[in-house]
Amino acid sequence: MITVKKEGVLLRQAEFDFENESVLNPAVIKEGDTIYMFYRAVHTRNYSTIGYCELDGPLLVKTRWEQPFLTPEFDYESHGMEDPRIVKIDDTYYLSYVAFDGDNALGALATSTDLKTFTKQGIIVPKITYDDFDRYTKTQSNLNEKYLRYSRGAHILADKDVVFFPRRIKGKLTFLHRIKPDIQLTAVDEIADLTDEFWVNYFLHFDEHIFLCPKYPHEVSYVGSGCPPIETAHGWLIIYHGVKDTVKGYEYSCCAALMGLDEPCKEIARLPYPLFKPDQDYELMGGDVDDVCFPTGTVLQGDTLYIYYGAADELIAAASVSLSGLIEELLKNKTVK
Numbered sequence: 589m590i591t592v593k594k595e596g597v598l599l600r601q602a603e604f605d606f607e608n609e610s611v612l613n614p615a616v617i618k619e620g621d622t623i624y625m626f627y628r629a630v631h632t633r634n635y636s637t638i639g640y641c642e643l644d645g646p647l648l649v650k651t652r653w654e655q656p657f658l659t660p661e662f663d664y665e666s667h668g669m670e671d672p673r674i675v676k677i678d679d680t681y682y683l684s685y686v687a688f689d690g691d692n693a694l695g696a697l698a699t700s701t702d703l704k705t706f707t708k709q710g711i712i713v714p715k716i717t718y719d720d721f722d723r724y725t726k727t728q729s730n731l732n733e734k735y736l737r738y739s740r741g742a743h744i745l746a747d748k749d750v751v752f753f754p755r756r757i758k759g760k761l762t763f764l765h766r767i768k769p770d771i772q773l774t775a776v777d778e779i780a781d782l783t784d785e786f787w788v789n790y791f792l793h794f795d796e797h798i799f800l801c802p803k804y805p806h807e808v809s810y811v812g813s814g815c816p817p818i819e820t821a822h823g824w825l826i827i828y829h830g831v832k833d834t835v836k837g838y839e840y841s842c843c844a845a846l847m848g849l850d851e852p853c854k855e856i857a858r859l860p861y862p863l864f865k866p867d868q869d870y871e872l873m874g875g876d877v878d879d880v881c882f883p884t885g886t887v888l889q890g891d892t893l894y895i896y897y898g899a900a901d902e903l904i905a906a907a908s909v910s911l912s913g914l915i916e917e918l919l920k921n922k923t924v925k
Contacts, residue, residue: 590917592864592909595647598896599627599904606631606656607639610875612898615672615683616885617703623887624703625896626657626672626683627904636668638685646887646894647906658698664689664711665696671898673884675754675816677761684750684763687711691743695750695765697779709779713747713765714787721745721767724791731795732802734769734810749813753824757852764799764817769810771828773799773853799853800828806841806862809833814842814883815895822915823847823856827883827895830862839879841865842897842907846918857918864907866900874900881905 599614601607607629614627622642629639640657644650660666665687672685680699683706687696695713698706716724722736749766756762760775774790774797776782790797802808807830814828823846830843841862848854866872866879874880882898891911899905 589861590859590863590909590914592907594864594868595894595906595908597870597899597903598647598906599625599641599649599652601629601903602652602654604629604654606637608632609634610902611639611904612901613671613882613884614896614898614904615674615685616887616896617674617676617681618887619703624674625885625904626674628670628672628898629656630668634668636670636688638669638672646889646892646908658706660687661708662687662710664692664694666690669696671749671882671884673751673813673816675752677752677755681706682752684712684752686748686750693746693748694744695747697750712779712782713750714745714784714790716745716787716791717743718745721791724788725794728795732769735767751813751816753817753852754819758850762852764813766812768812769802770798771800771811771813772797797853799847800826800845800855802830803858804830804860806830806832806839806865807843809838811843815886817847817852818886818888818893818911819849820846820911820915822919823849824852825911825915825918827863827886829882834879836879839866840882842881842883842895844914844918846915855923857920857922859918860921863895863909863914868899868905870903870905871899874902877901 609630614625637656638658641652667690668688670686674683683698697709700706752763762775809831818825826845844863845858846856885896887894893911
């Protein structure tokens with residue numbers, strides 16, 4: 589098994605009103621010698637904004653804003669902006685996040701050219717009902733029956749965890765998103781191509797867009813996108829979260845897989861065990877949610893990959909692992925068709 593070092597807690601809630609409940613699930617990107625972190629900051633009644641800090645090296649916070657970096661402006665995000673991820677594609681930064689209006693949780697996007705000013709692009713995932721989803725996909729008999737089990741009470745099909753690949757693949761913007769219980773993949777020439785007509789056709793061929801399914805006991809309930817994919821010589825390294833139901837409730841673990849560079853839906857390898865899972869006090873017990881390691885960002889320093897994650901939905905922690913060692917371990921666990 590690969591050795592992972594838990595680096596400990598990086599960020600706790602401060603005495604700022606906008607994050608008086610918790611901080612968690614950060615987007616992370618390195619430019620020059622500075623690591624920029626955009627994190628979910630939770631206020632009373634689960635109202636979320638995006639907080640901001642800068643790191644000097646992978647584990648030292650040097651600057652932290654005392655007010656939100658981004659706040660809800662539109663109806664579709666009126667109750668919060670949650671769980672951001674960030675990549676740079678060409679000259680543009682893509683900050684994806686979950687927009688929550690109090691009822692519906694949907695993937696949204698904001699873009700920037702300087703990491704200072706972001707322009708919101710709106711919801712980029714489909715806005716369809718569960719009945720419509722059922723109607724479009726009912727002829728696809730190989731779909732997991734859990735698709736129509738989760739979150740049936742929501743008005744709109746819940747579609748979260750939007751994570752972009754850090755470059756175009758075959759000329760297309762490519763991103764992951766998650767409709768439980770699997771992770772799906774979408775590719776378009778431009779964001780403007782994500783029309784209602786596009787999504788109807790997407791769902792009529794939905795089984796062709798499934799990226800990763802639950803496979804092992806630690807992810808048996810469902811899987812979800814985690815950190816932005818990392819390009820390696822052997823394929824895309826995918827750090828994602830896997831969830832299993834236990835007698836105490838759901839347990840969220842950090843997981844790893846290797847996918848094809850030109851065919852990202854082609855699974856090359858997957859760890860049959862969690863890369864790491866909750867085993868520290870700060871991961872096992874939170875204010876409202878326990879047993880959570882929710883990875884959302886990485887930084888590579890030499891051969892050391894730092895993974896940033898939300899711990900017990902209450903604070904931000906980091907873990908580190910050898911990138912070459914992880915790839916080697918994955919290749920020992922190649923996927924057999």
